[in-house]
Structures are given as C-alpha cells and as structure tokens.
Amino acid sequence: MTYVLGLTGGIASGKSTVSFFLKNQGAVIIDGDVVAREVVKKNSLGLKQIIEKFGEEFITNTGELNRRRLGDLVFNDKDSLKKLTSITGPLIHKRVRKLIEDEKNRKSRLIVLDIPLLFEGNYQQYCDDVMCVCVPEKIQIKRLMKRDHFSEQQARNRILSQMESVKRCALADILIDNSKQVEETLNQVLKWLEIMDLG
Template sequence: MTYILGLTGSIATGKSTVSQLFKEYGFPIVDADVGARAVVELNTPGLQAIADFFGPLILQADGQLNRKALGKIIFEDKAKRVKLNELLKPYIRAWIAKQKDLAIQSGADLVVMDIPLLYEANYQEMMDEVMVVGIPEELQLERLMKRDGITKEEALQRMDSQMPIEKKMALADTIIDNSGTPENTKKQVDDWLNQKNFLTSDKD
C-alpha cells in the first residue's frame, strides 16, 4: 500500500530543499506549485476565473497570466489574496488528486505531496502523515530578505500571507529542523526514510 506523505513549511524555511532530497531518492513528488501554474495556463478555466474577477490588467498582451501584476495585488490586499485562493482551490485540488492517483498507480511505496498551503487548505485529510520543514521565525525573516533581496517590511508581509511556521510545526506529525547545515537536514530525512523502511526495499 502506498504511503502518502504531506510535505509543507513556510516561505524560506527550506521545504523545496527537502522535497529535492526525496526526489533524488526517486520517490514521486506531487508539487502543488506546479499544479498552481498548470491551472492558470493559457485557455484554462482557472485563468478565466481569475481574469473575470481581477480584470484584464492581470493578463499579458498574449492572454497569458501576468504573474508580477497579480502578485503585487494579492501581497498588498489580504482579502484579494483570500479570493484568489478560493477561485483556484477547486482546480488545484483536482490537479493534486489526479497526480496523486497517477503516482499510486505507478506502484510507488511512498508519494510525497509537496504543498506549501497544506494546512491552510486542509489537505492534511488526504495524508498518512504530515512533515513540516521548520526554522525559527527570526531565521526565516533573515533568509527571506537575503534570498529575495527585499526589505524587512516586504519580507514580513510575505510571511504574514501564510500560517506562522510555529503553528505548522505544532500541528506536524514530523518536523525537519532546517536551521542547521544541509548535511544535518539530509540526515533527518534519511533517518525518517530508514525508520519507515523506505530505503530497505529492493530499490536500485
């Protein structure tokens, strides 16, 4: 039976790093960010839904989504950010469910569901376990400012658009502490995989 692991974190906590470690071991990854892009491609119902609500200014001349324009709107207005999530939620959820089913059909022992807003959108219900990649908020702020070259105010604004990392860690079944070295993070992932016997089956 396939084990479904929900993987989440918050902006700049290192979830993508951990997701990549699972990918390197060959486990299928269902990446919600890929789904979020797929459902707003040209001529999709998702793109039409947000264009109807936000207006033509969020579209480029060729009809594709102007991500920069939309990003500016939703980071400055919480109500509009909530509305965007509401509009796209059914399309993204359907995409994620389909990809999960395809990964299960492939015969994988473990499927990793990489979902940034896992708790915010209640995806935990479809998981056997939820793993949160966490770091202290002060370090999160520091890393985000450095990574994106933004001000403290801008970084805090982006962090506020998600559930606080401390709250996600409190809800987690398993926590990966990403505040140390990459080697330390990898060891925690390896330990989890060994504990669950995912590295001991005949995988070559």
C-alpha cells in the same frame, strides 16, 4: 502499498531542499507550486476566472498571468487573497487528487505532496503523515530577502500571509529543523526514511 507524505513549511524554510532530497531517494513529488501554475496557465479555466474577478491588468501582453503583480495585490489584501483562493483552490485539489490516484495505480512506494499551504488548503486529508520543515522567522526573512530580492517589509508580508510557523509545526507529524547546516537537515530526513523503511 503507497505511502503519501505531506511536505510543508513556511516560505524560504528550506522545504524545496528536503523535497529535492526525497526525490533523489526515489520519491514521486507532486509539487503544489507546479500544479498551481498549471491551473492558471494561458487559456485555462483558472486564468479566465481570474480575469473575470480581477481584470485584464493582471495579464501580460502574451496572455499569461502577471504573477508578480497579482502577488503584490493579494499579499497586501486579505479579501483579494480569499478571492484568488476561491478560484484556484478547487482546481488545485482536483488536479492533486488525480495525480495521487495515478501514482497509486502505478504502485509508487512514496508520494510526496509538496505544498507550502498544506494545512491552510486542507491537503493533509490526502496524506498518511505530514512533515514540516521548521526554521526561525529571523532566518526565514533573511533567506527570503536574499532569494527573491525583497525588502524586509515585503518578506514579512509574505510570511504573515501564511499560517504561523508554531501552529504549522504543531499540526505536523514529523518536524525537520532546518536552522543549521543543510547536511544536518538531510540527515534527519534520511533517519526518518530508514525508520519508515522507505529509503
């Protein structure tokens, strides 16, 4: 029987660290960011729809999506973010459903659906349980500034564009505290795998 775990957490919460660890433990990872890039790649239906709604100025000279430029727009304008989500959302859902189906047919034991906006996008409907990686906002801002070279305001805008951490954690079934050392974080995940007999 295949167990589908939803994995989520705010931007710069350490979700990728947990995802990488689960992969090393034998889980099949369906990465929402990878799928999101796939559906708007060069010459895709998603990219054509983005050009129609937002214009050619968000396309690079090589015909690809200028992610940084579009990101700066949508993370500062809720209507634009809604418009973008109305394009990418259905395409990502369709692809995720297909990937889960394929892995179930392969009799994979543990599938991890690694999606930052898991609850916002209603992807929990495909999961048996949802694990949320939690971290205080102060640490989140610091990590985001360091990782992506954002100003404090840019980091705050990215965080504010997502669901509040408290709400996300309240909706999840399993909470992983990532405010201390990485070893402590991974120990919590390991314990969960042992309890679920998925290790």
